[in-house]
Amino acid sequence: MKRSITIGIIIVVCFLLQSTVFHFLELAGVVPNLLLIVTMSFGLMRGRREGLLVGFFSGLLIDIFFGSILGPYAFIYMTLGYGNGFFHRIYYVEDVLLPMTMITLNDLIYNVIVYIVFFLMRNRLDFPTYFMDVVLPEMIYTILITLFFYKILARINLRLKRVKEAEQL
Numbered sequence: 001m002k003r004s005i006t007i008g009i010i011i012v013v014c015f016l017l018q019s020t021v022f023h024f025l026e027l028a029g030v031v032p033n034l035l036l037i038v039t040m041s042f043g044l045m046r047g048r049r050e051g052l053l054v055g056f057f058s059g060l061l062i063d064i065f066f067g068s069i070l071g072p073y074a075f076i077y078m079t080l081g082y083g084n085g086f087f088h089r090i091y092y093v094e095d096v097l098l099p100m101t102m103i104t105l106n107d108l109i110y111n112v113i114v115y116i117v118f119f120l121m122r123n124r125l126d127f128p129t130y131f132m133d134v135v136l137p138e139m140i141y142t143i144l145i146t147l148f149f150y151k152i153l154a155r156i157n158l159r160l161k162r163v164k165e166a167e168q169l
Contacts, residue, residue: 003160014038015061028137032145039077040106041153043084044091055081076113080106093154103146111135
């Protein structure tokens with residue numbers, strides 16, 4: 001129960017930071033995707049099920065507050081979180097290369113899917129401009145924030161594991 005509440009608080013805090021505070025810290029007109037970092041992190045640290053659930057609720061928040069229909073962002077984040085869960089077995093807390101590689105791939109996949117669903121379907125075919133103006137700056141900014149933010153999430157995850165082990169004794 002404590003784990004669910006803690007993860008819920010993390011998702012809400014990251015959503016609030018992403019949608020409010022980081023808009024004052026925009027670089028090249030983009031903000032880092034904190035909810036994608038959270039989804040990736042919990043998928044790697046906890047596995048497919050946890051990644052799927054964190055991704056679903058992260059995407060659902062975006063759908064509720066910024067989407068015109070309910071579901072597309074929830075599905076995208078859910079799928080990415082589930083996919084990250086496959087790498088749970090090769091995940092080590094000390095390893096920084098895997099999370100950095102995964103957030104790069106996740107951000108690229110996320111933005112390509114968003115482009116296909118929200119722009120390509122509306123006959124907006126200028127992908128190179130979208131890539132240079134949105135995808136690349138967001139990817140770089142998200143990677144830089146991941147360097148710091150991931151360590152915080154790893155510590156929280158370690159503490160949650162310790163609490164769970166203490167409860168089992």
